[in-house]
Amino acid sequence: MARQRRETPAEPVRQISLRHINDLFCYIAQCPAVTEMAVQQLKPEHFDQDKEPHMGLLWAVMLSVWQRVKRLPIKTIERELCDTLDDSGDTTLTPRQQQVLRDGKLLTWIFNPGCELDAEDGLILLREFLLDRAVVAPFEHAVHTGALRNDLSNLLQGFSESTERVRNIGISSLYTIFPEEWQRLTRPGSRIGVASFDRFMTEGDAPGEAYGILGPTGGGKTMSMIDISVSRAMQYLNTAPDPADPRRPVVVIASYEEPKVQMRARILARAAMINKTRLEQIEDYSALSRRGQLCDYEVELARQEGMDPMNMGGEFERLQEIGPALAGALVVLDMTGDDSAKGDGGIPELRAELMDFERRNPECRVGTVLIDYAGLMISRQLAALGKDFSEMRHYLRLIGTECKTKIGQAFNCSVWIAHQFSGEANKRSSTARMHHADAAEGKSFADGLVYCFGLGTPEEDTRLTILHCTKDRRTGNNGKRTIVQLDGAFQRIKDVSAEYCIDVSTQRIVSNRTASEFSGATHARRAPLGMMGQGAFL
Amino acid sequence: MLVRQEFVYAMQRWLVARTGRPSDYGKHPLPRWDTTSIGTSYWMRIARLCLDRRISPRRLVSALFQNWSSTRQPMPNMLLSEHVVTAARDNDKAAIKEKQQELQLQFSQLASLVAERVRLHAMSEYDATLAVLRNETLPLSALFRYCVAVRLNDRTIYRHYLRTAALQFRLNDEVFTGAWKDLLTADMRAELQLQLQGGSNG
Secondary structure (H helix, E strand, O other): OOOOEOOOOOOOOOOOOHHHHHHHHHHHHHOHHHHHHHHHHOOHHHOOOOOOHHHHHHHHHHHHHHHHHOOOOHHHHHHHHHHHHHHHOOOOOOHHHHHHHHOOHHHHHHHOOOOEOOHHHHHHHHHHHHHHHHHHHHHHHHHHHOHHHHOHHHHHHHHHHHHHHHHOOOOOOOOOOOOOOOOOOOOOOEOOOOHHHHOOOOOOEOOOOEEEEEEOOOOOHHHHHHHHHHHHHHHHHOOOOEOOEOOEEEEEEEEOOOOHHHHHHHHHHHHHOOOHHHHHHOOOHHHOOOOOOOOHHHHHHHHHOOOOOOOOOOHHHHHHHHHHHHHOOEEEEEOOOOOOOOOOOHHHHHHHHHHHHHHHOOOEEEEEEEEEOHHHHHHHHHHHHOOOHHHHHHHHHHHHHHHHHHHHHHHOOEEEEEEEEOHHHHOOOOOOOOOHHHEOOOOOOOOOOOEEEEEOOOOOOOOEEEEEEEEEOOOOOOOOEEEEEEEOOOOEEEEOOOOEEEEOOOOEEEEHHHHHHHHOOHHHHEOOOHHHHHOOOO | OHHHHHHHHHHHHHHHHHHOOOOOOOOOOOHHHHOOOOOOOHHHHHHHHHHHHOOOHHHHHHHHHHOOOOOOOOOHHHHHOHHHHHHHHHHHHHHHHHHHHHHHHHHHHHHHHHHHHHHHHOOOHHHHHHHHHHOOOOOOOHHHHHHHHHHHOOHHHHHHHHHHHHHHHHHOHHHHHHHOOOOOOHHHHHHHHHHHHHOOOO
16 A cells, blocks of 8 residues: 655755654665665764753664664664663663653654655755754854864864765766656857857857956957946846846956956946046046037047937936946956955855845846956965965866856856966967967866857057957857957947958958958958858948 | 859959969960860859759859868869759858848847947937947948838938848848848848849939
8 A cells, every 4th residue: 555655844954853853763764875874974973962862872773783784673773772771871861761762652653654755855854954963063062162263274174074075965966868858958048249249159148157258468358348248237227027036137247457446437438338538537427528518429429320419418418327227237346456355265255255245135136247357366366375376277277167167057147257368379460360278377268168259469550350269169150250349448349340351461450442452352352261251241 | 154253253262362362363264164165165064053953153162162172273063063062052051040140140239239229318219220220330231221221111221221232132142032031021122133233322
């Protein structure tokens, strides 16, 4: 006859009671998987000596029987339990507790609970019990007795190891390749809104993934980050909240290089289309242009879009329109260490900052994280740890995977990581082929990244350069490139592949018109550039 | 003849990439290929193959050159081989997919640019879309601008881009017809073709 299945709490047990302990013994007695795990992890001293010493004694007896016969026969346990009680004359047990052990009702119930037990529930109960008794209780004891203050690092190390041992109980990494019901592979990606990157990332970026951008010194890394972050923040502002998670997504830029004041100016230059130089020079908002008194560059912007310059809002109006809204969708983490000691803790510190952000702003969630830039973050972490800089390559190799698991998957967000090219790659021409193996301090920077991009050295006068897609796990765009222009005034990466091509003779980026004038036929001098060669935007 | 012209352009590109110098290949008659002592010339046979197998000459020629790894020059009679025809058919599918992706990319760019302007200048979506279409510095193709302007019924903008859009359409008319069929209606295609035949800017 099929027995009724035992009802166990689906939620983790927060407060361990005697009832939970009795249930745990049932699972240990009935489910071999729980028994195996319990004999490895559970110790008699984990039971409270004031409230439940009898259960500790029972477990000690069961453990000793298991070690001898590798199973748990009820009669043997019952006999040994009575012998132990008679021999020891244990005074720590109350008469009631001694009676509970002697009369055999508890043991009978443990070995025959009258319902069906699921080993998975038992493992969860064991995990919660051990977390409470082997991790939390000793920690609280150490805090109360002051032991934590005297030997902080060793105790923390011990607690960390205990937690690692306990927290994976009941969680298996083995999965069948042929499940009863097929789970659809979903990847909720969306385009980031920056044409030069979207050209390669046809499905956009997705939560739980990491992406890399490599660039030469002063070659558009931070600009790319700002362009992506503002574009993404604007999308968040214009998107209805997800019913499954109504918290507002926010873009977080962790800046290890530029302090918040400079980042602020660059972000607002991009978002409000205000010349960056103007923002850097003004003393206060009153110096910004107003409607009807536009600067020359603003008149040109209005003319390009067929707008009446007299009606277009000036710098002040644009800033007022976009600034407050953007402030709720994009934040800067100043990790430069300029006005705090932050920035030398690497990824664990960044993860803690993000957790702190979500805790302080319960209506927000981290949607996209951008790290500017990895080399600086790791070198400062190494300096703080007193480690040799030659270890940097090991940290760089892991950064993609670490960002993916510890930030991307933990916060269900996408992560963008900027990094520099090596000194040798910095010296190359604007049209030279770049690869992620040319990253500074480590050839394996792209490990764990879904996409990796490389910006070539920009030409000094025109700021034109090539954006290379050096790694693409999805659409097979590896090795393809496009021509971009770094627009420093408005902090944009402009896609100009429709207007420029590479002259094969001079290996320079030239406008299509120039190429036509010199060769008589544009197509005759263009180098094949992967997708650019098709003239995607013509 | 279209087939010869396509082959000559492709060969010039190949020679320039290989030697770094401009080439005048095809400027003068090609003795072996342009004239023949026996029956039909190779160009005619290739043209017939294109008609029979419904492949555009450009795709056929590009299929030959893109997989050519030898240091020797490719020859026109190679266009008749079956594996080049198969590669050309695969290229057609790839080109349609590429144009579909390009269309999606331009739509997402338009949406992104319009949303920015709506917020920045406190304007309506319609006005913001027209502002984006007018701005020639933004990375949107003339054909795309033309199609959207026609849909929005803005005569000034679509007439402005009509000529360039017609040229773009002509370069890849079969691919655009397949890939942009939801945006590029039959009326638009007819107007674009008429524009080039008439040679007028309206």
